[in-house]
Amino acid sequence: MYWRRTLIALATIAGKETHRYLRIWIQTLVPPAITMALYFVIFGNLIGPRIGPMEGYSYIDFIVPGIIMMAVITNAYTNVVSSFFGAKFQRHIEEIMVSPTPNAVILLGYVAGGVGRGLLIGLIVTIVSLLFTRLQIHSIPVTISVVFLTSVLFSLGGFINGVFARKFDDISIVPTFILTPLTYLGGVFYSVSMLPDFWRGVSLLNPILYMVDAFRYGILGTSDINIWLAYVLILGFIALLGGFSLWLLERGIGLRG
């Protein structure tokens, strides 16, 4: 009985979250498709041939995995942060807070929304990339598991951001000043092995690099780092951010006056 009801509550929140980003698809699904198509045209088709091969692959083939990953990361994050902040702002988060829905279910429901949007965008960008190059997948399990876990991780990040956000500006600070730079510097457009030792060392402190690289391994079969390390890192961060999110919900931080 308890489990059945809990599952219904989870399905309700996840369904509502999915419905939300689908309803506003012009704002949520179309922009990344266009932006990423531009990356493929400019870096892939126009400039790419002059850059020449990267780690043995044509430049466009090299950047496709990174660009897909970049779209997944930003969209998973943005979905949860805007939805959760919106629910606080319009106060309809109170609908859930008065109900017996356990905190873990609230968190899972929101994360499901972020993961859903992240993966859907990942799929869209992948399809767009097929207009520019032929994609072969080296390892389906690695590709799927890395993109899935990464979207879970960034959905959790967006959730935490949403808990602390007090005004609309607060939801774009992290994506603009942290996520985007770390993603660009995470080897989306170049191989870190090209960098001088010092900058290479610095790059290795960037967790996003491991995710991009592991995903690229899944698709191309080539990697600058040990992909098991990437899994450990991603799972570790998921445990950390997930635990922190639950603690925030338990304490009612940013929610209960």
Added chain:
Amino acid sequence: MKALTLRNLSKTYKGGVTALRQVNLDVEQGDFFGLLGPNGAGKSTIIGIVSSLVTRSGGDVRVMGYDLDTQPWEAKGLLGLVPQEFNFNHFETVEQVVLNQAGYYGMPRRQARERLERFLRELSLWEKRRAVSRTLSGGMKRRLMIARALIHGPRLLILDEPTAGVDIEVRRSMWQFLRKINQDDGVTIILTTHYLEEAESLCRNIAIIDEGRIIENTDTQSLLDRLSAQAFILDTAAPMTAAPALEGFRVEQLSAKQLEVEVRKEQTLSALFAALQRVGIEVTSMKNKSNRLEELFIRLVEQNDGIDPGP
């Protein structure tokens, strides 16, 4: 077992406003209970704490005997809330708002749809079920929140100023609906209001809260009697040894030459003076005694006048 028990509830908000000071309150099952008080008295704070939207600084809450801290699943499941401010998703339709709420309580869709139809029809919202909630009128939004609060079958329904900004006709139909829920379904109802008429017409028992303290808690009739009675202080010409017996009036001796007399609504001052004359007491001066309850109601009524002239 009570529908609601509050013990030593206290709340100090961040920033230092103390909204509640040791509030104790019991509401019987099946009661229709009014919580009255001027703006800022602490009504919404109490309701916020009971419905888990506000953290408390101290005290205990029990809903239908279940402790909110140790048995939150049961306590929350038995409670329905209609908050003071609109708090649904303005982009969802009426139907989505109510069905999602049922979902949060774990109610299967089919059952939720049946109940949805019943409540939307009874609250005259059925035609609007596909309307985006943002496009509803103020009165419809209030009724939407009532339907949403009832969808999971709560045993205790708390409404925070449910008829604020609602016209008289709709207000009366809401009263009728609430009476029916209370009588036919046996749902205990607690509501806050600024309209005395509303409390008088709906509530069997009333508590009055001011500055975070419950200052009155009684049945509606005795409250009204006490409100309509006036107390006078009389100075007498000659000293008295004991309070005189004045037929039909409650008399208290304050000092040798001073009396306090209560005059109820149906009594007249002429009758008071006739009674005084019969016992041979001469009055030299007389003043109206102000009472706290009355002052409070004057404040309540003034606020209410500011919002709506009433019927």
